[in-house]
Amino acid sequence: MIDRILVTRIKGYVLLLLYLCAWLIPFSSRAQNTVIKAGHLFNFRTGEFSQDQTVLVKEGKILAVGRNLPYSRTDTLIDLSNAWVLPGLIDCHVHLTTNFPYRNLSLAQAYTTESSSLRALRGGHVAGQLLRGGFTTVKEIGNDANYASADVIKAINHGWLAGPHIVYAGKIIAPYGGQTSGVNSEHEHLWDFEFIDADTPDEIKKAVRKNIYYGATVIKLVSGDNAYYNVEDIQAAVQEASKTGLKVTVHVMGGPAARNAILGGAAAIEHGFDLDDELLRLMHKRGTFLVGTDFSFANWYAYGMDSTAAHQLESRGIDRLQRAYKSQVKLAFGTDIIVDLPGLNRLQTNLKELQTWKLAKIPAAYTLQTMTLYAAELLGVGETRGVIAPAYWADIIALKSNPLADITRVEQVKFVMKKGKVVRLD
Ligand SMILES: [Zn+2]
Incomplete structure (x- = not known):
């Protein structure tokens, strides 16, 4: 009898508890x-x-x-x-960890005076600036020492640092010599600090696998700074990357190197300063994005150009941006700044490029779409962002x-x- 009373009471408490939970959970x-x-x-x-x-x-x-x-x-x-x-805005071409001295751009000096850990600390600092400036997603495109940005991403994911969501390229894959020039043979492989030499389809596949192992979520190739890649080289990267759902993007200026990148199936061309109308038409036909990294005069000048050259380069950039827009090539906003302007931080320097979009008379609404909707599509995050x-x-x-x-x-x-x-x- 006592047991039955006890059981009834316990049932009552359980029901009361369930009722409270049912009421509290949706409320909370x-x-x-x-x-x-x-x-x-x-x-x-x-x-x-x-x-x-x-x-x-x-x-x-x-x-x-x-x-x-x-x-x-x-x-x-x-x-x-x-x-x-x-x-949230998206920048499809940033170098979080890189900052060269104003008008004094020297890869060799940077590689020998800044460690990967120092670079990562800078990367964390810049990541915070970009997030506070409204960029909630960025594509970190490499040139980040020995995978320094991989640690920045880990620190953000741990909650140690504030930063955007980061799509990450890892080390840059390029033909022999990376983006260096003039290094004497006694310092061969100096560039291994930031580049992977890959000169055949098999070497490219291995480099892609290596980058994925160290955290890459996009694959970046450089083509044309030294030698340039053939169509089958690009295809090797695209095939290997696609096994894990990654896209391939190629730093290239124009000419046959750009043609090979487009025909090889690259998702985007980075820079493309020398793209002619025929190549732009090909990009439109193939659905290849352009991340135009549209430097203003001030940005070119900061890289060390004299005033005349900086003006010419800015004008050429405006012309190429206008032709790309008219050709209906898919555009995604990307800045590529590696030299901060005097008195300005990285975010403020990046946004100087909006002057170029303004001078090219690209409609502001479209520019905003390249910073949100279209950028998300290129980065493969269009289902969740943009x-x-x-x-x-x-x-x-x-x-x-x-x-x-x-x-x-x-x-x-x-x-x-x-x-x-x-x-x-x-
Ligand atoms: Zn770049």
């Missing part, structure tokens, strides 16, 4: 939601801003987007009703004024959220 998860009131929200399809939208964020992802969405009083409210809200829509990661930023009126206003960041966590709210 609801309490974790974040509600963003967006005065102006970037519409990724039209490139326009929609007015007075609400974005609901739950557990790092976007739950819903719309006008006057209902939400709970216990939700966290972020009022951006006076701001221009965009998906768009503010339900089920996408909550990588969201806000600007103080309308970037459609002037694209350089992308500098005026007042809010950054990375995967649902607020990084910055001014």
Whole structure:
């Protein structure tokens, strides 16, 4: 009898507990939601801003987007009703760990005076700048000493450092000599610090495997700085990379080296400063992206060019950007800065390139799409990033004024959220 009373009581307690849990769990998860009131929200399809939208964020992802969405009083409210809200920006060509002295670019000096650990510390510092400046995803494209960026990524993943999501190339794969020139034979392999010599399809495949082993999530080849790759060389990289779902991107300026990269199946051309109209048409036909790294005059000058050469290079860059845009080549924003401008940090130096987009008269809405939607597509993260829509990661930023009126206003960041966590709210 006593046992039966006890059993009944225990059953009662269990039921009460289950009831409380059932009531508390949705309440507590609801309490974790974040509600963003967006005065102006970037519409990724039209490139326009929609007015007075609400974005609901739950557990790092976007739950819903719309006008006057209902939400709970216990939700966290972020009022951006006076701001221009965009998906987190994406830079498809950064060198987090590299910074050469102003107008004094020497690979040999950098390799012998800066260790991989020093480079990684710089990389962590720059990663934080880029995230706070609204770049929630970047493609770290190599030239990072002995896999220094692999450690930066680990530190960010551990939560030791604040930084963007990083798509990582590992060591740069190139024909003999990497991107060095003039090294005497007694210092052969000096460049092994930052490059893997790969001169046959088999050597390229091995280099791809090595980079994947050390954490690469994209494969980068350099072609044409010394020798250039044949179509079958590029194909070897593409085939090996595709086994693990990775894409291949090729640093190349133009001419037959670029043609081989396009025909070999590269996902993108990096730089492409010398692409002629025929090659641009081929890229459009094949769906090859261009990451144009569109240096402004100030950036060219910082590399050590004299003023006349820097102006010529800037003009050539504007012309190539305009022709690429007219040819309907897919463009993805990428900066490639390795020399900071005097008084400016890496983020501010990177954004100087928006001057080039402005001078080329590329519509601001399209430029924003190259920094979000199209960049995400190129990086293979288009299912999760580049768009503010339900089920996408909550990588969201806000600007103080309308970037459609002037694209350089992308500098005026007042809010950054990375995967649902607020990084910055001014
Ligand atoms: Zn670069």
